[in-house]
Amino acid sequence: MCNSRVLEVKLPDKSYNIIIKKNSLDTFAEQVISYYGKDKKFAVVSDSNITDLYANKIINQLEQAGVKTLGIEIPAGESSKSFESLQKIFDGLFSFKMTRTDVIIAVGGGVIGDLTGFAASVFLRGVSFVQVPTTLLAQVDSSIGGKVAVNVPQGKNLIGSFFQPDMVLIDPEVLKTLSDRSFSDGISEVIKYGCIRDLNLFEKLEACGSRQGVMESIVDIIYSCCAIKRDVVQNDERDHGERMILNFGHTVGHGIEKYFKYEKYTHGEAVAMGMAFISRLAEDKGISQKGTTDRIIKLLSVYNLPVELPDMRWEDILDTIALDKKKKGDYLNFILLKRIGECVIQKESLEWLK
Numbered sequence: 001m002c003n004s005r006v007l008e009v010k011l012p013d014k015s016y017n018i019i020i021k022k023n024s025l026d027t028f029a030e031q032v033i034s035y036y037g038k039d040k041k042f043a044v045v046s047d048s049n050i051t052d053l054y055a056n057k058i059i060n061q062l063e064q065a066g067v068k069t070l071g072i073e074i075p076a077g078e079s080s081k082s083f084e085s086l087q088k089i090f091d092g093l094f095s096f097k098m099t100r101t102d103v104i105i106a107v108g109g110g111v112i113g114d115l116t117g118f119a120a121s122v123f124l125r126g127v128s129f130v131q132v133p134t135t136l137l138a139q140v141d142s143s144i145g146g147k148v149a150v151n152v153p154q155g156k157n158l159i160g161s162f163f164q165p166d167m168v169l170i171d172p173e174v175l176k177t178l179s180d181r182s183f184s185d186g187i188s189e190v191i192k193y194g195c196i197r198d199l200n201l202f203e204k205l206e207a208c209g210s211r212q213g214v215m216e217s218i219v220d221i222i223y224s225c226c227a228i229k230r231d232v233v234q235n236d237e238r239d240h241g242e243r244m245i246l247n248f249g250h251t252v253g254h255g256i257e258k259y260f261k262y263e264k265y266t267h268g269e270a271v272a273m274g275m276a277f278i279s280r281l282a283e284d285k286g287i288s289q290k291g292t293t294d295r296i297i298k299l300l301s302v303y304n305l306p307v308e309l310p311d312m313r314w315e316d317i318l319d320t321i322a323l324d325k326k327k328k329g330d331y332l333n334f335i336l337l338k339r340i341g342e343c344v345i346q347k348e349s350l351e352w353l354k
């Protein structure tokens with residue numbers, strides 16, 4: 001069990017570090033100042049839940065170090081991933097007289113990371129930005145890989161870009177203030193990483209047995225997830241091939257989320273149902289090793305994640321998935337497990353799901 005680990009992301013246009021360190025927010029100003037120096041301005045974007053919990057702490061540290069700092073607060077929630085919030089961020093940055101050499105810091109969950117990253121990617125044609133993810137989902141998934149976006153009435157994440165941060169600073173201690181539901185939401189993605197690439201991680205999660213158990217090994221667990229995502233992103237930054245494996249359970253999961261208008265289930269809950277479903281199907285078709293699905297279901301259940309498809313018309317879910325399918329041609333790429341820790345990408349028509 002260790003307290004800190006660092007991963008380097010090496011991409012053709014940029015290399016940067018993911019620093020996973022317990023209590024790293026206590027020395028946040030020191031870390032960013034040693035990287036950027038003191039003569040830059042910093043804009044810290046957070047949401048209404050995070051300002052008092054963590055962002056103000058960061059702002060105070062920077063100000064005490066003599067650095068010009070601005071705090072920008074966005075209302076908490078998915079509906080803030082919008083053009084309206086973008087404009088609010090831009091208004092703040094302009095009134096603060098930010099220049100292209102200054103720095104934007106995103107402190108929050110995936111909503112703040114995606115929104116702020118997109119703002120950073122287009123403000124003055126791109127300014128430096130730092131990710132400080134504060135949900136488990138953001139620490140293992142959304143802050144890594146450079147996908148940034150906002151939602152539009154036509155759909156989620158449809159306006160965005162690929163824009164890598166200068167660094168990702170992960171303090172696992174902040175997870176202590178997450179609700180159990182939000183923690184489980186992130187664990188669903190952690191279990192996904194174990195399923196697709198890392199039997200050791202999966203076994204570690206089985207051994208942890210609870211949120212408390214996970215927190216005891218949290219640095220190593222986050223490191224394992226980030227390492228898998230880093231490797232996949234390094235091989236396929238723009239999502240044309242291997243990056244698809246991160247979508248295990250997501251095709252059906254997205255269908256469920258959308259069908260219930262993103263209100264009834266969290267992303268992680270929908271993905272949990274999607275993983276259980278697709279795993280069972282692959283096992284029934286002889287693709288996955290026998291027993292794989294029961295093991296996944298048992299682990300998901302430890303974190304109160306749903307594993308049975310909800311009460312809904314299956315045809316409607318298929319219709320929802322088919323809408324995406326039309327955009328991509330006749331076939332969908334399904335991510336299937338051969339066994340826990342090893343997956344394959346298989347092209348199939350939608351009918352294959354029935």
Ligand SMILES: NC(=O)c1ccc[n+]([C@@H]2O[C@H](COP(=O)([O-])OP(=O)(O)OC[C@H]3O[C@@H](n4cnc5c(N)ncnc54)[C@H](O)[C@@H]3O)[C@@H](O)[C@H]2O)c1
Nearest residue numbers: 049076109110111112134135137138141142147174177178
């Ligand atoms: N860019 C990517 O690659 C990628 C990948 C997966 C998901 N996403 C996006 O991520 C978003 C979901 O992210 P999320 O689940 O982190 O949601 P979120 O950002 O809305 O955070 C969930 C809730 O937790 C609160 N919160 C955050 N950190 C907290 C903490 N430490 N203590 C207490 N409360 C805290 C937030 O204020 C919010 O109310 C979606 O918009 C999704 O599209 C992006």
